[in-house]
Amino acid sequence: MAHTLVSEEIEKYSESFTTPETDVLAALNRSTSTRHDARMLSGHIQGALLQMLSHMIKPKYVLELGTFTGYSAICLAQGLQQGGHLHTIDVSNELTGMAASYIADAGLTSAITQHIGKAADIIPTLDYPFNLVFIDADKGNYSLYYDLVFEKVPVGGYIVADNVLFHGEVILPTEEQGKAARSMHAYNQKIATDPRVEQLLLPVRDGLMIARKVSN
Numbered sequence: 001m002a003h004t005l006v007s008e009e010i011e012k013y014s015e016s017f018t019t020p021e022t023d024v025l026a027a028l029n030r031s032t033s034t035r036h037d038a039r040m041l042s043g044h045i046q047g048a049l050l051q052m053l054s055h056m057i058k059p060k061y062v063l064e065l066g067t068f069t070g071y072s073a074i075c076l077a078q079g080l081q082q083g084g085h086l087h088t089i090d091v092s093n094e095l096t097g098m099a100a101s102y103i104a105d106a107g108l109t110s111a112i113t114q115h116i117g118k119a120a121d122i123i124p125t126l127d128y129p130f131n132l133v134f135i136d137a138d139k140g141n142y143s144l145y146y147d148l149v150f151e152k153v154p155v156g157g158y159i160v161a162d163n164v165l166f167h168g169e170v171i172l173p174t175e176e177q178g179k180a181a182r183s184m185h186a187y188n189q190k191i192a193t194d195p196r197v198e199q200l201l202l203p204v205r206d207g208l209m210i211a212r213k214v215s216n
């Protein structure tokens with residue numbers, strides 16, 4: 001299956017009509033590409049979407065699972081209320097310093113806390129009403145993360161999950177899907193059958209499942 005769900009030309013066209021990345025995000029995008037797998041980073045279009053969602057929701061508290069180099073954290077922090085805070089978790093400390101330096105360049109040091117450790121261990125220690133959660137860590141644990149964060153999200157809050165189309169592999173017969181695609185498909189089924197949320201599977205980039213909590 002293709003790695004991008006829309007053609008490169010359409011992606012470029014869309015980028016040219018989208019507000020350009022800030023200098024900090026463009027620099028972070030470039031420096032991530034030279035050293036790491038840049039496909040892991042949200043990038044221009046998805047970053048702009050996360051930023052737009054954050055401005056629309058105006059969250060007081062945001063939780064992100066999967067910091068990587070900090071690109072999506074910087075985007076998601078843009079719409080925080082005055083005094084609001086974003087908590088972001090990553091199991092690896094290899095990129096903590098790099099993310100912190102770009103978060104500082106974006107003027108967001110006091111608005112973002114980086115936690116190092118397994119998301120499943122850290123989520124239970126965070127006692128905040130998260131208006132917006134972004135799940136973008138290890139693909140096999142999305143359903144667990146959804147269950148762990150659900151009670152921390154007030155009614156009206158959002159749980160957004162990345163890579164839910166997994167390069168389009170989710171539509172293949174089960175026996176042809178890899179492990180991650182199967183987990184993503186299971187996650188999509190879980191959300192679609194949960195009466196406590198309304199959901200939208202948005203085929204942007206690698207697929208975003210946006211769930212809005214409508215009851216406890």
Ligand SMILES: C[S@@+](CC[C@H](N)C(=O)[O-])C[C@H]1O[C@@H](n2cnc3c(N)ncnc32)[C@H](O)[C@@H]1O
Pocket residue numbers: 040041042043065066067068069070071072073089090091092117118119120136137138
């Ligand atoms: C796709 S990257 C995140 C990209 C980032 N959200 C962005 O858009 O710029 C996934 C990250 O999840 C982290 N990760 C993997 N397993 C994890 C776990 N069990 N708990 C927390 N983070 C984990 C990886 O170290 C990696 O940095």
